[in-house]
Amino acid sequence: MSEASPGHRSKKKSRGGKKTKPDVDPTKTGRALRQEFTTGTVTELTQRIRATRTAVQPMNGPDAIGADVPHPVFQEFVTKFADRDVDAVFDAIRHSGAVELVTARIDAGKVKKGRPTAMSYRALIVAMLLTAIDGKGCLASEIAKTLYWxxxxxxxxxxxxxxxxxxxxxxxxxxxxxxxxxxxxLALHRLLSVLDPSIHPKGRSMPWVDLRTLDRPLTEEEIEDRQVALSVFCNSVLQTPYDLLPASVKRKYRGSACIDATPARILARGRGVDSETASTDPDASYYARHGSHAEDEDPKIKKAFFAYDINLMVAVCDHLGDNQYLPALPYAMHLDRPGVDPAGASRRMMAFLHEKGHQPRYLAGDGLYALADPDTFHTPARDIGWQLVLPVLDDHLGIQTSLEGLLMIEGSWYCPSIPELLIDATKHFRAGLITLAEYRQRIEAREAYRARFKGTNKSGSQRWGCAASGSHPAVMCALKPKSEEKPMIGGPVLGVRLKDRVTPDPATQTAGVWPKPCRQESVTIDMGGFTSTDPDAITTEDQSRHAAAKYAQDLVFGTTEHTDTYNALRQSQEGLHGFAKDDAYEALGTPGKRRIKGRAAQSVFAAFLLAAAGIRKVRVFLRNAIPDSNGDLYVPRRERKGEHATSHLPPGTKGTRGDPDYDASDSDSEEAA
Incomplete structure (x- = not known):
């Protein structure tokens, strides 16, 4: 890849229209050069086979020979779990609290005491995790075999x-x-009956108008109560691998995560959103490999499959460098129809982690989260302490909004006098007008104009000042005389250098008056969003606050720190998806391993399979971990190659992580894996 290239993957041709083949030499192709196998006549083949055998015995008929009792090889091989393994899973489930949650809900719903169940919920849940860890999926037949044989x-x-x-x-x-x-x-049905928020019956395909007459009579409060209970149960199981990590590993984890969704096919015949007939699993829908993945985004969907979306938050090590101190582990999930309210799913997951005492740091997501309504994603995330590291898409380059005289450029506040050449740095790079080295020089040059954070007021508003303000100004500016009193900056460690000088642009004046940041030590910025729900009452300032809340970045976009942090978080998330979908182990993407229909059943099954994947992740980590100079366990990071290698390009660049087209193609490769 040349330095000037704006992407690190070749662009895929459009699925629409006729594709043209490149000119090739037919004598150098596989058609001409690959090995071919010839087959002789039956007589020739018989003679050759006969030469390899000592005698010919009849396979069937009166003269066929063999034992009159079945050979032992036809008896089913049943391997038993070691008591040590059962005890370990039993203790892990005890630690999760999942059994107590289900038991309390079932007991609360009993009208009178009935006969004792033939199988306890603890036995069922332990067996489900044992079976998932053993790679047998979530089949009732395999769970029964685990318990009784x-x-x-x-x-x-x-x-x-x-x-x-x-x-x-x-x-x-x-x-x-x-x-x-x-x-x-029966035990699984009882467990799901107190967790299932769905009102639709499952297992029968019928007209929607008929199916709706069979809905369960649940109120909105009951539906939300069940949804919360389902979420807590699934996340309690899912988080078991992280909860049981050695304390030294958890202490090294700084709280960063990535959020994304991965599709899970289901074993049901799909019905489109405009069909009058409901599917046997009416809670699911088609997953479309484009845009938001919702089936109704494009009426001409050409590549889709019937599925659920598993929204995941994955704990990721954000220590950049050669040492990885934590394996990528799923620790919050929410299952829904594809493309349905990803921001709402994120709030459910963040709320669960917040209630568990999680201390957040960086949170990365793809372009869908960058495009979300800030009132539903960005602001709630920041309110509980997340620092967002998101891509900037082509439609949002340069100046995104302005407040109190400061300009928001690709997520950060800048001096109003910043040169246009620096404002358009990313736009020029993505257009191929400048090289990567030139782009990085311009991003570094932006630093002299970047506003400095001064603190947060009790009301939640923020104070920002230009780089020439404050008691220790970083640059010199004629409008801030104090900044010129000490022209040198630095110290004994980094060295001393002359401060950069910012030249005020007279074009920024209004009626001969400089903008607020040029006249004041700081300005107050409120990113609270709209102050009214009436569209006619929304002011220009409301729109600016809303845009600021949407586009703000907590790391400076374009810098190596932002790019490498984003790539580290996103790569770990993508790797976990493929890890859990490996058919040799949990096979999360294989519908035959999750046959019972419905939102609740599929949520529970996904939680157990992801927990099994997390346990396998931790096993590998602990087996390969070595202590660093401080005694902290780590594994050497693997160098990523090929299409999934770190591009070192700002996320959102065409052909890199964060670009919606890249993410859609990742879904294709993920399913193929």
Whole structure:
């Protein structure tokens, strides 16, 4: 890739229109050069096969030979879990508190005490996690096998499971298998019944008008109560790998995370949003590989599949360098239809982490979060302490808004006299007009004009001053005489140098008066958003505050720190998606491993599979970790290569992370993986 290239991936051709093939030499292609295998006649093949055999025995008919009893190889191989493994999972589930949550809700809904259940919820939940860790998915048949045929007697006593007697015959064996699976399904149904916020019946395809007559009569308060309970249950299970990390590892974690959604196909026939017939899973919808991924964004969807969106927040090590002190771990989730209210999903996840005592730092997301309404995503995130590290898309380059005389340029406040050449640095770079080295020089030159944060008022508004203001001005400006009293800046460590000089631009004056930042030591900026819900009452200042809340960055965009932090967080999130979807292990993206339909069931299954993936992540980390000079455990970062290598280009650049087209193509590669 040349330095002037605005991207690190080749641009994909549009799916619409006729594609043209490049000119190639046909004698150098696979069609001409790859190996071909020829096949002879049946007689020739028979003779060659006969030469490899010592004798020919009839395969069937009266003369066929073989034993009259089934060979032992046809008996099912059942490997048992070690008691140590069962005890570990039992303790992990005890630590999560998930059992107590479900039991309390079920007990609260009982009208009268009934017969004791054949299977406790603790046994079910422990078996679900054991089965997921073993790579068997979330199938009732596998969970039943875990409980009744893969545990030693001591483990069965621990879970209060009564073993079946030795079957007398094949029919008795089938009856026991059916009974074990039925117990699992009944216990799972009872668990989901107190968590499921969906009112729609599942399992039958029928007209929507008929299906709606069968809805459960839940009030809005009951629906939200169940949604919260479902969220707490799933996140309690999901967060188990992080909660059980060694304290030394958690102390090294600084609280940074990435937020994104990954699709999970389901085992149901899809029905479009405009269909009069409901799917057998009416809570799901089509996932479209473009834009917001919602099925109704484009009426001409050409590539989509029926699925749920698993919104995830992933804990990520933000220590830039060669040492990784924490594996990327999922620690909050929310499942919904694809493209439905990602900002709302983020608030649910952030609220859960906040209630758990999480201390936030950086939060990265793709272009969809950068485009969100700030009242629904950016402001709530900042209110609880997150520092947002987001891409800047092509439509939002340069000056994004202005307040109190300061200009917001790509997320940061700048002096109104900043030269246009520096304002348009990113725009020029993405247009290929300047090289990457020239772009970085211009971003560095912006620093002399960047406003300095002075503090936050009790009302929540912020105080900002130009670089020439304050008791220790960083630059010199003729409008701030104090800044010229000491022309040198620096110290014994970094050295002493002459301060940069800012030249006030007379064009910024209004009626001969300089802007507020040029006349005052600081200005007060309120990014609270709209003050009225009436569109006619929204003022220009309201719109500016709203834009400021949307575009503000907590790291200076274009700098190496912003780019590398964003890439580190996003790469870890993307890597986790592929890790959990590996068919050899959790197979999160394989619908056959999650067969029960419905929002609640799919949420619970996703939580257990992601928890299993997290446990596997921690195992690998602890196995390979080595102590650094301070005794903190770390693993060397792997150098990323190919299309997923760090580009070192500001996020949002075409062909890099943060660009919606890049993220859509990532979904394709992720599904292929």
């Amino acid at each position: 893969r545990l030693h007697p001591s483990a069965m006593r621990l879970l209060d499971i009564t073993p079946f007697p030795e079957p007398a015959n094949a029919a008795d064996q089938r009856r026991q298998q059916w009974k074990a699976q039925r117990r699992v399904r």
